[in-house]
Amino acid sequence: MNNKKFKILAVPYIVWMLIFTIIPLALILVFAFTDRNAEGFRFTFDNIQFAARYLPVLIKSVYFATVATIICLVVAYPLAYIMSKMRLNHQRTMVMLVMLPMWMNFLLRTYAWMSILETNSGFLNRFLSIFNIGPVHIMYTQAAVILGMVYNYIPYMILPLYTIMIKIDNRLIEAAQDLGCNTYSVFRKVIIPLSFPGITSGITMTFVPAVSTFVISQLLGGPKNNLIGDLIESHFVSGGEYNPYYGSAISLLLMVVVFICIGIFNQFDNEEMEETLK
Amino acid sequence: MKKLYAFLLALVFTLPSVCLTSCVVEEEEEGEDTSGAYYDVEVDDISYYEKFRDKNITINVYNWGEYISNGSEESLDVVGAFEKISGIKVNYTNYATNEDMYAKFKSGATSVYDVVIPSDYMIDKMIEEDMLEEINYDNIPNYQYIDEKFKSPDYDNTGEGGTAKFSVPYTWGTVGIIYNKKYITEEEASTWDILWNPEYKGQILMFSNSKDAFAIGLKKLGYSMNTTNMEEIAEASVLLREQKPNVQTYVMDQIFDKMQLEEAWIAPYYAGDALTMIENAAKNDIELGFAFPKEGTNIFIDAMCIPKGSRNKEAAEAFINFMCELEVMTANGEYIFYSTPSTQAKEMILSNMEEYMSEDEIERYLLISYPDEELIAKCESFINLPKDTNELIIRNWNDILIGIDEDSWWNKAILPVSIIIALGFCILIILLRYRKMQKKRARY
Numbered sequence: 001m002n003n004k005k006f007k008i009l010a011v012p013y014i015v016w017m018l019i020f021t022i023i024p025l026a027l028i029l030v031f032a033f034t035d036r037n038a039e040g041f042r043f044t045f046d047n048i049q050f051a052a053r054y055l056p057v058l059i060k061s062v063y064f065a066t067v068a069t070i071i072c073l074v075v076a077y078p079l080a081y082i083m084s085k086m087r088l089n090h091q092r093t094m095v096m097l098v099m100l101p102m103w104m105n106f107l108l109r110t111y112a113w114m115s116i117l118e119t120n121s122g123f124l125n126r127f128l129s130i131f132n133i134g135p136v137h138i139m140y141t142q143a144a145v146i147l148g149m150v151y152n153y154i155p156y157m158i159l160p161l162y163t164i165m166i167k168i169d170n171r172l173i174e175a176a177q178d179l180g181c182n183t184y185s186v187f188r189k190v191i192i193p194l195s196f197p198g199i200t201s202g203i204t205m206t207f208v209p210a211v212s213t214f215v216i217s218q219l220l221g222g223p224k225n226n227l228i229g230d231l232i233e234s235h236f237v238s239g240g241e242y243n244p245y246y247g248s249a250i251s252l253l254l255m256v257v258v259f260i261c262i263g264i265f266n267q268f269d270n271e272e273m274e275e276t277l278k
Numbered sequence: 279m280k281k282l283y284a285f286l287l288a289l290v291f292t293l294p295s296v297c298l299t300s301c302v303v304e305e306e307e308e309g310e311d312t313s314g315a316y317y318d319v320e321v322d323d324i325s326y327y328e329k330f331r332d333k334n335i336t337i338n339v340y341n342w343g344e345y346i347s348n349g350s351e352e353s354l355d356v357v358g359a360f361e362k363i364s365g366i367k368v369n370y371t372n373y374a375t376n377e378d379m380y381a382k383f384k385s386g387a388t389s390v391y392d393v394v395i396p397s398d399y400m401i402d403k404m405i406e407e408d409m410l411e412e413i414n415y416d417n418i419p420n421y422q423y424i425d426e427k428f429k430s431p432d433y434d435n436t437g438e439g440g441t442a443k444f445s446v447p448y449t450w451g452t453v454g455i456i457y458n459k460k461y462i463t464e465e466e467a468s469t470w471d472i473l474w475n476p477e478y479k480g481q482i483l484m485f486s487n488s489k490d491a492f493a494i495g496l497k498k499l500g501y502s503m504n505t506t507n508m509e510e511i512a513e514a515s516v517l518l519r520e521q522k523p524n525v526q527t528y529v530m531d532q533i534f535d536k537m538q539l540e541e542a543w544i545a546p547y548y549a550g551d552a553l554t555m556i557e558n559a560a561k562n563d564i565e566l567g568f569a570f571p572k573e574g575t576n577i578f579i580d581a582m583c584i585p586k587g588s589r590n591k592e593a594a595e596a597f598i599n600f601m602c603e604l605e606v607m608t609a610n611g612e613y614i615f616y617s618t619p620s621t622q623a624k625e626m627i628l629s630n631m632e633e634y635m636s637e638d639e640i641e642r643y644l645l646i647s648y649p650d651e652e653l654i655a656k657c658e659s660f661i662n663l664p665k666d667t668n669e670l671i672i673r674n675w676n677d678i679l680i681g682i683d684e685d686s687w688w689n690k691a692i693l694p695v696s697i698i699i700a701l702g703f704c705i706l707i708i709l710l711r712y713r714k715m716q717k718k719r720a721r722y
Contacts, residue, residue: 119541121539236381263707
């Protein structure tokens with residue numbers, strides 16, 4: 001009875017999902033396997049075959065995203081832990097600070113990074129030149145792209161970790177200490193397992209947008225670091241021929257890869273959770 | 279220089295003009311505007327515009343970004359002046375490339391816009407795909423100011439005696455090489471070869487769109503940039519691939535910052551924007567130059583069109599007519615620096631410029647914006663290419679940008695290898711699941 005009542009509350013979201021998730025996905029699927037010529041639509045595998053040419057780019061994107069996600073995790077985890085142990089009003093300020101960059105458009109922030117990293121006129125190099133340290137070439141390297149990714153997606157890692165960590169019961173930690181755990185074992189046997197859901201959702205929320213990053217890689221990476229997102233974009237807008245068919249096929253390929261990555265990851269996660277909660 | 283002057287003027291005029299505009303508004307509110315009221319622009323025939331008054335018409339205008347005199351720096355606010363004179367409300371929006379505009383129309387925005395300003399080849403394409411409305415030139419009396427040679431362009435010559443039927447030229451210009459005078463001489467810059475010169479590795483910028491990039495490659499090889507010959511295109515793509523290690527990055531609008539801050543030394547770009555860059559760079563004490571490549575280059579025309587499905591065709595024509603008023607053409611020409619298709623407007627621009635520009639600057643402006651006939655004869659403009667050719671060019675360009683070489687063994691092997699790896703992972707996941715299920719079962 002109660003359950004039924006609550007189900008009604010889900011209707012708006014289901015409608016939302018239908019319109020903005022299911023239908024676009026279906027469209028991508030349809031476009032990926034069709035082609036339009038003078039006679040109308042027809043079914044074809046050509047698009048997929050064409051998209052397969054770009055697999056090296058896809059692999060590169062996955063590699064970049066993986067590195068960025070790992071860096072995000074390493075940086076965000078201690079920060080989230082420290083945040084969760086702060087006084088409540090300090091916590092609020094910290095959350096604000098984490099969210100602050102997200103109030104601005106990511107494009108603007110990426111342009112800002114460009115003016116920091118530029119070889120001659122960049123702030124970084126101007127600052128270093130005061131100490132007579134020669135210009136560092138970060139612009140248009142892989143490092144710049146990964147930096148851009150880490151910078152843009154780190155809030156998505158910090159926030160889930162933080163929300164999970166504030167829920168960790170302090171008494172569990174005290175109990176572990178009472179039972180003879182040193183700091184390291186408390187961390188390994190209590191905090192990490194309890195924050196695992198945060199780690200998984202953090203990784204998913206960082207990895208997925210990072211794989212499909214575009215513009216950031218174009219602006220910071222230069223000609224040698226175009227990623228799969230840029231490729232998809234170029235098929236939908238620039239270049240002259242509006243070709244949603246190839247674009248959709250590449251998107252579909254990307255989705256399959258992301259799906260597999262997340263699938264592998266989830267297996268890992270469930271097992272670990274069950275092991276520790278036994 | 280112009281901007282400094284304009285800034286001073288703005289300072290001087292700020293206070294009185296605030297007062298003035300408020301007075302004008304009051305006058306209008308009192309309904310005095312019908313009896314020869316105050317307008318920003320002197321037009322030939324005021325009654326032409328006034329017939330639209332009080333009809334509550336709105337038109338949507340879709341133009342390139344930064345491509346109209348907009349009232350900043352004491353220039354004329356063209357859209358505002360039009361609204362004032364005709365009472366038609368204008369929704370003015372921007373796009374960055376022809377392709378963006380085209381994609382928007384193709385995805386179903388056709389019925390929304392009343393005036394668009396695409397480039398030559400795009401007009402050709404849109405005519406072919408029946409996306410444009412025929413223009414009634416009787417409703418555009420100011421068409422008389424446009425030079426005859428612009429009235430029968432290659433991209434739109436289906437009218438009587440090969441004249442235009444769908445478009446009214448707005449501006450034209452060429453593509454040339456912008457270079458930093460500190461490092462490069464004009465002679466060096468007067469050929470496309472400089473973009474391939476390994477001496478300037480990392481200092482070269484290049485167009486990021488396939489069309490302009492391939493045009494340069496093809497011109498360097500001495501072919502037509504509208505070629506449909508597959509071999510010529512293949513040669514050009516080899517050339518562009520060779521160029522990639524020398525290129526710092528592929529850009530469009532970012533070029534302004536890069537050149538003005540000396541982040542790069544050489545870049546091909548449009549003449550009108552080159553003038554803007556030269557002027558801005560001078561403020562940073564950086565001297566930029568503009569050279570025409572001797573192999574010939576691209577000459578383009580952007581023209582005003584009315585897309586199919588426009589709900590206010592007459593109002594759209596009135597807007598186009600207003601854009602062709604001599605005073606408006608002059609204001610636009612002075613503001614955006616692109617060349618105007620009207621000799622009369624050009625003369626007016628030059629006489630205006632004498633007031634705030636030195637002779638050298640005017641000479642430079644003339645040289646860059648209105649190159650002599652000999653140079654123009656070597657130029658070519660884009661036409662709409664067949665779909666196959668376009669797709670071939672785009673595919674090649676994407677491959678160059680992304681760095682894919684079709685022939686390498688790695689690219690041939692990658693598809694089967696990744697399918698096997700993907701399948702392997704799928705099996706792994708299923709196995710893991712299976713093991714877990716068994717564990718669970720064992721527990722009960």
